[in-house]
Amino acid sequence: MKKFNRIAIVGVGLIGGSLGLAIKKNKIAKKVVGICRRKVSLKAAVKSGACDIVTLNYKKGLKGADFVIIATPVGRIVNIAKKVIKHVKSNVILTDVGSTKEIIVNRIEKIVPSHVKFVGSHPMAGSEKSGVKFAQHDLFKDSVCIVTKSKKTNKKALNTVKKFWKTIGTTSKVLSPANHDRYISFVSHLPHVAAIALTVAAESGSLEYASTGFRDTTRIASSDPLLWQDIFMTNRKSIIKSISKYKKILREIEISIKGKNKKFLRSILKKSKDIRDRLE
Amino acid sequence: MKKFNRIAIVGVGLIGGSLGLAIKKNKIAKKVVGICRRKVSLKAAVKSGACDIVTLNYKKGLKGADFVIIATPVGRIVNIAKKVIKHVKSNVILTDVGSTKEIIVNRIEKIVPSHVKFVGSHPMAGSEKSGVKFAQHDLFKDSVCIVTKSKKTNKKALNTVKKFWKTIGTTSKVLSPANHDRYISFVSHLPHVAAIALTVAAESGSLEYASTGFRDTTRIASSDPLLWQDIFMTNRKSIIKSISKYKKILREIEISIKGKNKKFLRSILKKSKDIRDRLE
Numbered sequence: 001m002k003k004f005n006r007i008a009i010v011g012v013g014l015i016g017g018s019l020g021l022a023i024k025k026n027k028i029a030k031k032v033v034g035i036c037r038r039k040v041s042l043k044a045a046v047k048s049g050a051c052d053i054v055t056l057n058y059k060k061g062l063k064g065a066d067f068v069i070i071a072t073p074v075g076r077i078v079n080i081a082k083k084v085i086k087h088v089k090s091n092v093i094l095t096d097v098g099s100t101k102e103i104i105v106n107r108i109e110k111i112v113p114s115h116v117k118f119v120g121s122h123p124m125a126g127s128e129k130s131g132v133k134f135a136q137h138d139l140f141k142d143s144v145c146i147v148t149k150s151k152k153t154n155k156k157a158l159n160t161v162k163k164f165w166k167t168i169g170t171t172s173k174v175l176s177p178a179n180h181d182r183y184i185s186f187v188s189h190l191p192h193v194a195a196i197a198l199t200v201a202a203e204s205g206s207l208e209y210a211s212t213g214f215r216d217t218t219r220i221a222s223s224d225p226l227l228w229q230d231i232f233m234t235n236r237k238s239i240i241k242s243i244s245k246y247k248k249i250l251r252e253i254e255i256s257i258k259g260k261n262k263k264f265l266r267s268i269l270k271k272s273k274d275i276r277d278r279l280e
Numbered sequence: 281m282k283k284f285n286r287i288a289i290v291g292v293g294l295i296g297g298s299l300g301l302a303i304k305k306n307k308i309a310k311k312v313v314g315i316c317r318r319k320v321s322l323k324a325a326v327k328s329g330a331c332d333i334v335t336l337n338y339k340k341g342l343k344g345a346d347f348v349i350i351a352t353p354v355g356r357i358v359n360i361a362k363k364v365i366k367h368v369k370s371n372v373i374l375t376d377v378g379s380t381k382e383i384i385v386n387r388i389e390k391i392v393p394s395h396v397k398f399v400g401s402h403p404m405a406g407s408e409k410s411g412v413k414f415a416q417h418d419l420f421k422d423s424v425c426i427v428t429k430s431k432k433t434n435k436k437a438l439n440t441v442k443k444f445w446k447t448i449g450t451t452s453k454v455l456s457p458a459n460h461d462r463y464i465s466f467v468s469h470l471p472h473v474a475a476i477a478l479t480v481a482a483e484s485g486s487l488e489y490a491s492t493g494f495r496d497t498t499r500i501a502s503s504d505p506l507l508w509q510d511i512f513m514t515n516r517k518s519i520i521k522s523i524s525k526y527k528k529i530l531r532e533i534e535i536s537i538k539g540k541n542k543k544f545l546r547s548i549l550k551k552s553k554d555i556r557d558r559l560e
Binding site: 124144146186188194197198202203207212213220222223224232233240242243245247249250251254268269270272273275276277 | 404405406407423424426453462463464466467468470471472473474475476477478479480481482483485486487488489490491492493494495496497498499500501502503504505506508509512513516519520522523524525526527529530531533534537538540542545546548549550551552553555556557558559560
C-alpha cells in the first residue's frame, strides 16, 4: 500500500504497541508516533521500540500525521477523538480499535468535522495480557479485523483502512456498526460473561482440581476489568439479548439432565461439536 | 515403584493408549495387555505401540494380570467391571479412569468380590480428541489424578494406585467419590455445559468473526458427545446444583448490565480476574 508519512497511535499498550511494531515491520509509514497519557507509559513505549517518537503532547504528536489510530480502552475512545480532531490536518484518516462499535461510531461521527475521515475498526486479536511489554509485531497476523461502514463513512477512507489492516496480516471484513455489535456479542462478549461466571461459580475447594478444560474455558477472565466494564456498558442491548438466549439453552440442558433426557443431551452435544469442529 | 507383572488395560483409546505408552516408557510392568471391543480398535491399538499384547478376549487378556485399568467411556465402566471380575486372579488391583465417581464406585463396590481390590481414579488429563491415534506417553505429565477413598477402599491398594499415577507423572490427590463429583462439576462438567451452550447460542452469521477468545472458551465442545452424555447422566445431582449457581451469577451480571451498575460489573470482573490469575 501507499506509504503513510506519519502514523500517530494514541495509547501505546498491548494493541497500540503491537500496531507500532507491525507498522514498522511492514514499513507502512515513514514515522510512527506514540501518544501516551502518563510518563510511565511513555518510558515503556520508548523501550518497546514500537514508535520512532513518543510524546505526552497531542499537538506535537499529531502534527503532520496522515493516519491516526486510537488504541485506548473502549471507555476513553470518544473523548480522545474529541482531542485528536482539534490537532489534525485536513484529510487525515482516523480509526480506533474499540471492541464495541455502534456507540463509538455514532458519537464520533457526530463530532468529527468533514475534513477528518473517520472509519471504525475492531481488530479481533489480543490477549488476556495488557501493557506494551506484551506487544508483538505479529499479534494481528491471521486474525480478522472488522471495519465498519455507516451512511457517513467515506469510501476512499474505508478502502485505505481495509488495506492498512490487510498489510499487517489481518483479513478485513466490513460490517455496519450495529451488525458488528450483534455478532461480536455472541463470539466475544457473551463468552466473556460465561468465563467470568464460571470462575465466580467455582467453589474455592474445587480450583485445585482445575485442568486444561477449565483453564481454557476461563482464560479470558484474566483480562483487564476496566476495559471489560466499558465493553459491557457500550454494547448493553446486544449483550443482554445474547445472555438471554444463552440462559434459555442452559435451562434446556438443565431440564434434560434433571429429566434424564439422554436423547436431547446427545443431540445438543452433537450439534455443539459440529459447530465447534467447523471452526478448526 | 515395584514393577507389575502384567497390566491389563480395557479400552485402548486416547486415555488407555496413553496409559499403555506411559507404562512402557516408565517401565512399570513386564507386559502391557490391551483389551479391545472391536477388531478395528485392536488393529489401531497394535499400531500405536501402547501394548505388548492386544486381544478381544477378556479371559486371555486378564490372565496373570496384577493391575487392571478400565479406560472406557464412563457409561460402560460398570458393565466392564462385571466382566473383568470373572476372569481376574486373587488380590488383583482394579481401577478405572471415569470422569464421574460416586455412581461408578458405589456400583462396582457392590459387585466386586473381596479378592479384588477396587480403587476409583480420575486422571484430569485428556483432550477434545478421541482415539488411540492421539495417544501420547506424556499425556498425564504435570496433571492431577484424583483417587477415591470410600469406607470400603483397601488402604494398601489405594497407596499402590496413588504410586502408579505418581510414577507416570501426575500429582495424585485423594477425595471421597461424593466430593470428587461435587468439585469436578464446577471445574469440568459445568464448563462443558457452558461451552456447549455458547456454541449453540452463537448466531450462525457470527461464527466467522470468532477469534481466540471464542475458540478457547468452546474448545471442549468438540469432545465426544456419547462420553459426555454419560458424564452428565452419572453426575446429575452435582451438575444441576452447579448450573443453578451459574445461572444465578449470570442473572446478576445481566441485571447489572441492564441497570448500568458499573460498580457491580467492575467488582465481579475484578473478583473473577483474581481467581483466574491465581491458577497460573
